[in-house]
Every structure is written in C-alpha cells, then in structure tokens.
Amino acid sequence: MSAWLTRKQERAGWAFVAPSLIAIGVFFCIPVIAALLLSLTDFDIYALADLGNLRFVGVQNYERLLTNPLFWGAMKNTGLFALLGVPLSIAVSLGAALILNARVVRWRPIWRVMFFAPYVTTLVATAVLWNYLLHTKYGVINWALSGIGLPAVDWLGQPATSIPAILMFVIWKIFGYNMLIFLAVLQTVPDDLHEAARIDGAGAWTRFRIVTLPAIAPTLLLVSIISVAGFFQLFAEPYVMTQGGPAQSTVTVLYFMYEEGFKWWNLGSASAVAFILFVCIFAVTLVQMAVARRLGADT
Amino acid sequence: MIPGTGPDRRMVLGLMAGATTSGLVGCAPDDGRTVLRFWAMGSEGTNVLQIIPEFERRHPDIRVNVQAVPWTAAHSKLLTAYAGDSLPDVSQVGNTWVSEMAAIGALSPLPAGAADLLTDQFPAVLETNRIDGRPMATPWYVDTRLLFYRRDLLERAGVGFPTTWTEWKAAMHAVKRVAGTGNYSILLPVNEFEQLLTFGLQGDEPLLADNATRGNFASPSFVAALAFYRSLFTEGLAPVASSTQISNVWTEFERGYFSFYFSGPWSIGDFRERLKPTTRWMTGGVPGPSGPGASAPGGSSLAVFASSPHQDAAWKLVRYLSDPAVQATFNGITGNLPARESAWATPRVAGDPYIAAFKGQLSRARAVPKAPEWERVVTEMQIVAERMVRGEFTPETAGAEINRRADRLLEKRRWMLDRGRAA
Numbered sequence A: 001m002s003a004w005l006t007r008k009q010e011r012a013g014w015a016f017v018a019p020s021l022i023a024i025g026v027f028f029c030i031p032v033i034a035a036l037l038l039s040l041t042d043f044d045i046y047a048l049a050d051l052g053n054l055r056f057v058g059v060q061n062y063e064r065l066l067t068n069p070l071f072w073g074a075m076k077n078t079g080l081f082a083l084l085g086v087p088l089s090i091a092v093s094l095g096a097a098l099i100l101n102a103r104v105v106r107w108r109p110i111w112r113v114m115f116f117a118p119y120v121t122t123l124v125a126t127a128v129l130w131n132y133l134l135h136t137k138y139g140v141i142n143w144a145l146s147g148i149g150l151p152a153v154d155w156l157g158q159p160a161t162s163i164p165a166i167l168m169f170v171i172w173k174i175f176g177y178n179m180l181i182f183l184a185v186l187q188t189v190p191d192d193l194h195e196a197a198r199i200d201g202a203g204a205w206t207r208f209r210i211v212t213l214p215a216i217a218p219t220l221l222l223v224s225i226i227s228v229a230g231f232f233q234l235f236a237e238p239y240v241m242t243q244g245g246p247a248q249s250t251v252t253v254l255y256f257m258y259e260e261g262f263k264w265w266n267l268g269s270a271s272a273v274a275f276i277l278f279v280c281i282f283a284v285t286l287v288q289m290a291v292a293r294r295l296g297a298d299t
Numbered sequence B: 001m002i003p004g005t006g007p008d009r010r011m012v013l014g015l016m017a018g019a020t021t022s023g024l025v026g027c028a029p030d031d032g033r034t035v036l037r038f039w040a041m042g043s044e045g046t047n048v049l050q051i052i053p054e055f056e057r058r059h060p061d062i063r064v065n066v067q068a069v070p071w072t073a074a075h076s077k078l079l080t081a082y083a084g085d086s087l088p089d090v091s092q093v094g095n096t097w098v099s100e101m102a103a104i105g106a107l108s109p110l111p112a113g114a115a116d117l118l119t120d121q122f123p124a125v126l127e128t129n130r131i132d133g134r135p136m137a138t139p140w141y142v143d144t145r146l147l148f149y150r151r152d153l154l155e156r157a158g159v160g161f162p163t164t165w166t167e168w169k170a171a172m173h174a175v176k177r178v179a180g181t182g183n184y185s186i187l188l189p190v191n192e193f194e195q196l197l198t199f200g201l202q203g204d205e206p207l208l209a210d211n212a213t214r215g216n217f218a219s220p221s222f223v224a225a226l227a228f229y230r231s232l233f234t235e236g237l238a239p240v241a242s243s244t245q246i247s248n249v250w251t252e253f254e255r256g257y258f259s260f261y262f263s264g265p266w267s268i269g270d271f272r273e274r275l276k277p278t279t280r281w282m283t284g285g286v287p288g289p290s291g292p293g294a295s296a297p298g299g300s301s302l303a304v305f306a307s308s309p310h311q312d313a314a315w316k317l318v319r320y321l322s323d324p325a326v327q328a329t330f331n332g333i334t335g336n337l338p339a340r341e342s343a344w345a346t347p348r349v350a351g352d353p354y355i356a357a358f359k360g361q362l363s364r365a366r367a368v369p370k371a372p373e374w375e376r377v378v379t380e381m382q383i384v385a386e387r388m389v390r391g392e393f394t395p396e397t398a399g400a401e402i403n404r405r406a407d408r409l410l411e412k413r414r415w416m417l418d419r420g421r422a423a
Helices: A002-038 A045-049 A060-066 A069-101 A108-120 A123-133 A140-147 A159-186 A191-199 A204-232 A236-241 A253-263 A267-295 B005-027 B042-050 B052-058 B071-083 B098-103 B112-118 B123-128 B151-157 B165-179 B194-201 B220-234 B249-255 B266-274 B311-322 B324-334 B341-345 B353-363 B374-389 B395-409 B411-418
Strands: B034-041 B062-069 B090-094 B138-144 B146-150 B260-263 B281-284 B297-304
Touching (some): A069 A108, A069 A159, A123 A159, A123 A236, A204 A267, B034 B042, B034 B071, B042 B062, B062 B071, B062 B311, B071 B090, B090 B311, B112 B138, B112 B311, B123 B138, B123 B297, B151 B165, B151 B281, B194 B260, B194 B374, B220 B374, B249 B266
Parallel strands (some): B034 B090
Antiparallel strands (some): B090 B297, B146 B260, B146 B281
16 A cells, blocks of 8 residues: 555656656757767768768767867867956956945945846847947047056957957956845845954954855855856857957857857867867866865855 | 736737748748849848849849848858758859858759850859869859059169069068068968968969879978978068958058068958058069969859759849849949959959959969868968978978878868769
8 A cells, every 4th residue: 555655656756857857858968968979970061961971980079179279279268268257257246246235335226237237138239339348449448548548458459468358348247147146145144243243343354254255155156166167158259259369369169169060060079079168167166166165165 | 827927928929920920921922923032241242232123123023132141150151051951042152162062062053054154254263163073153253362562662672573483582682671670571471371372372283182182282382382481481571470460451561561462352442542642552463483373263153052942043143143244333333353354344444453463363363172171271281381480390391291181181081082972
C-alpha cells in the first residue's frame, strides 16, 4: 500500500518536472551536444552546400585555434576587458547603490530610474550615440577634455584607447542592473548594527568595511560571477562601435567566433571557440568560488 | 494571475496575426506583375532606385523590389540567406565572391541567350566571373588599384612617371630627397594585402598552383615581389605603419608624407574635394618588373540565383543594367566605372583626366586565383609579409611560410577535388 503510494507520488513528481526537463533537454542539452559534435567536424561552406562534404576531424579545430595568434589576441583582449571591467563596474554599481541607500539623498526613485535607464535601452542605439560622444573632433568627451586643457584623444581610432573607450560605454550601460541588486541587499543590512558601530566610534569607512561588506559578501560574489560571464561574452559593443579594429585591438573571443562562423563560415571551428570560451568561464567561476570560500563568504 | 489576462492575450495575438497578414499583402500586391527582389550594396543600393523606373517602364509586367544592403554585412548576409533558403532573385556581388557562391551552387549560369552580355567587357574582369569555364555572373561596374602620385613633387625631384620597378625605385629615392626629413615616398599600410598582391600578380608565375589547390608563393617571381616589397621599407621609402595609424590620407598626401599612394577610383572624389588646388596630383598605372604592370580587377557583378523562380525576368534586369547607355547614366550618378568598354566613350568618362589611367590599368588587369578560400589566403599572406617587414622572415622563408599556411587553408579544396566534389 505505502509502496504503491510512493510510486504514485514519484510518478506525480516526474510529471510535474517533466515540462521543464523537456524544455531544458530540447533547448539546452541537445543544442549543446550538437555544438560539441559540430566542433569535432570541419563544417564549412562546402558542407553547407552538400552535407556529403562534412568530415570528422577530431580535435583538429582545437589544435589549430591554439596555434592561431588572432585567437590568442582575442583571448588577451577579452581577458583585459574582464580584468578592468569587472572590478570597475562592480565599484560603480556599489557606489551608486550606496549613494541611493543613504538617508540624505532625496527623490530616490527618480535617481533609481535614471541610473537604471541605460540598462533597458537598446544596445545598438546607445552604442551609436556613444560613437558620437567619443568622436575625435565633435565628441562631447573630447570637448570636455580640451576644456580643461588636455589634448583630444582619438578614442576609437587607436589600439591603446579603444578598450578603455568601449569599457566606459559598457560600464555606463550595465551598472544600473547590479546597482539594483546591491540596493536590494543593502536594505536588508540591519540599521541597529550600523548604529551600534557608530556608538562604538566607527567612522563611515570602518562601518562599510565591518558591517556592510560582510552582509553583502554573498551578493558581491554572485554579481562578480555574473559580471565575469558577461564580460567574457562581450560582442555587440565592439561589433557596433569598432568592428574589431583598430588593428584587431577590440576583437573579443565572441567577435572572433562570429567572424569564424559567419564571415568565413567555418562553423566547426566557431563551435570549438564556443567550447573553449565555456571552459574559460567555468574555470574562472570555480576560482572565484574557491577564493570566496577561502575568504569565508557564506556561499 | 490578474483576471482578464486571458482575453487580453488573445486580443494581442489576434492583432499580431492581423498585422502579419496585412503586412504580407502589402509586400505583394496582386496585380499579376512579377516581383523581382534585387539586393544592391552601399551607394549602388541607394542610387539604383533612380534607374529602375525606366526598366519598369520598358517591362510593364515586372516590378523590382530593391533592398539596400550595407557592404559590411553583405557577404555574410548572402551566405546566411543561402543557408536559410531566402536568397533574392538578383543581387549585386563583389566579383571576388563569385567563386565562393558558385562553389555552393547558389548561382544560375549565364543562359545561352545572354551570351552577348559578355562582349565589350574587360577580359580580366570577365575572367573573374568565369568559374570552370562557365560565366556565372555579369560584370556591372569595375575598379582596380593604381598609383595616385604628387606630380609637383616628382617634377621638383626631376623625375618622370616610372614604368618599371627599377625606374620607380630611383624615382622614389629622388622624391624622398626633396620631400624633406621625416617624410617618405610611398604609403604601403602593412595591414593591407592589396599592394603586395599587386606586385605578386605582376610576376610570370600564378599565385596558386595545381588547379588553385596549393600555394605557389615560393616561386622565383613571387619571392622577387616579396624582396621588392621589403626593400621599400628597408630603404626608408615607406613607413612601417598600418592604415589605422594614418588618420587622414589626404592631409598626409598634401603634406608630402608620401608621394605615391595605392588606391582605386573611389579616392578620386576625396582627393579632388579635399586637396588644395595648389597640390598637383595625378593617377598613373602601376609599374611592373619590366614595363607597366598588372593589378587585380575589382568591382561588382550581377548574379542571378539558381533558387529564383523568375529566371527570365531576372536576366531581363541584368540585361538592362548591363546596357552601355544605362551604365553611362549610372556612372553619372555614382561615379562607378562602367563594365562595358563602350560606355567609357561618353564625354563625362572620357573627359576626366584622373580616370584615363584606369582604362589602361584595367586592360592590364590580371584575375586573382578563383578558390573560395582566396580571401583567407591573402589575409595570411599579408600577416606573414608584415612579419617579414618587421624582420622575422627573409623573402625566401616568407614565401615558404605563406605556402605552408595556404596549403593548410586549401586542404579541404584538395580533398574535394580528389573526390570530384568541386571544380
């Protein structure tokens, strides 16, 4: 009797999760497996015309990528974007959240909307706009620079400044989202802890360090993992603003994958890039988790 | 759930369905006329609308739906459309893409009745459109690269316009002496393959061997081209710079930073508008190893796709756009050099001193190898050439290295040819 009941319950349980399992299977597992298989073939323009031209090549795509200097250049650029972009964007988001959370700020909903607005606007439209802001001759950024006596910068025309220029745009675009997450968690930090710390004579910085930071540490970890994944997948910004130039200085891994796949139509090789990117993001996330555990964050 | 969501959603879906249906109806008015979808790129995309009404007047049963496609997206859009089975009926294609589009079987070869379209054309341009002996696309407009040079500086240096590599190098040394310190004679951006490709095409040996399945970059004539290219840098005649480091070609040209510049007809307008009238310049054919040399033919062709159900109407459009009179009109609108040689006789084309040299250069043009992988091969060629300029290779080792890379890129093509799967 009870065994029958358990089995019945089990069946019901499976029935309840079946829709999402099917969805995950069809829209995630099958495409991922297909992409993995694709990365082991030389699917190219000839195979597109006739599947008979498809060959299984083993790990040749991976071997060739690892000896391709442009691929390593893309890895380096992506690493640079992530290395500079993740801490900067988190700092800006957290700063904005702290300001909005402060009791002294008035009209907070308006500020919140203003800070969040870039995140929900269309990326391409804002990228075009930033192209104007960054323009060497007519851009407002160079106008401001020359206003304080600094020389004009050819932001998107020089390999040395193209990554910082795109980073400015990306951070402006995304900081609002992380800001909302921080804002939500900041509001859960109990006021009495702050008060107690203040009575004990702690200054603003000490209170931030010993009260706020431990309380938001798990969120900080979550946000940093999401940001790393986001920065590793940077594509549309360089695509719209620089097309990977100047001198391939803004070719990211995803942009490289796009060119492999849709410019040269080497879908096999492009799939291999996707898998290498996946392994990289996975590895960085594991490192982040390990660091967090060492620092004692409650994950 | 908020009550009332259901009906709202249904209403929205209904509206969407309605919009889609009316949208489809809007696209294809049922007036019995054949609708041709025609993709055109860049300035042709915007300007071709001015000559289409005349075609529709001559062919009342056909309506042309022109879709402008930006050049930067055109190539991938065509291939994606092929993969998604949504190619237009007719499209403008860069004539270096023809071999690739033909390899995947997307193109409809020229029918016997349209053979006359191939007369009155530049042979090298025509050759680019001929795959395995069959014409697969029709040249629409042509271009090629030659030299833009500072006539005043050459005169001051006391040299005439050169025709051989030896004369050219002597002229460049003379120009460098009068151009002043910090200035050079020629601009060869190290990230552009066109200049070295031009020198390579001028040799006797083809750039790819064995039916375009193997690199032939270690041949004596290509190694000579590599050596000539490198010497321009080592002798201080060309700066080691990429095109992104030269922000304004015309200001630098005006300053005398370089006096020879490789470019095509699209630069004439820029130079005419932006250079001061006191800066005297001219166009001239590229010197070769011994006498005026070749360069690569460029431009666009018109392709009819095999998937189009309106083959007859599509070829009528190609015939109209290839008409010498129409091409001369179109040249007046866009400045494109007409593909039909007889259209060059019109006063506007014939009377332009800067265009004259292009005619000679086009008659000396030599088609590049027609392997779909060609673009990748020359990209690799230039990567190696830049390293050679920076001292990593000698011309001989660079040639061998380019061969190694080309052979790897062409491996699939060899495999396909071995099995009779490609032409």
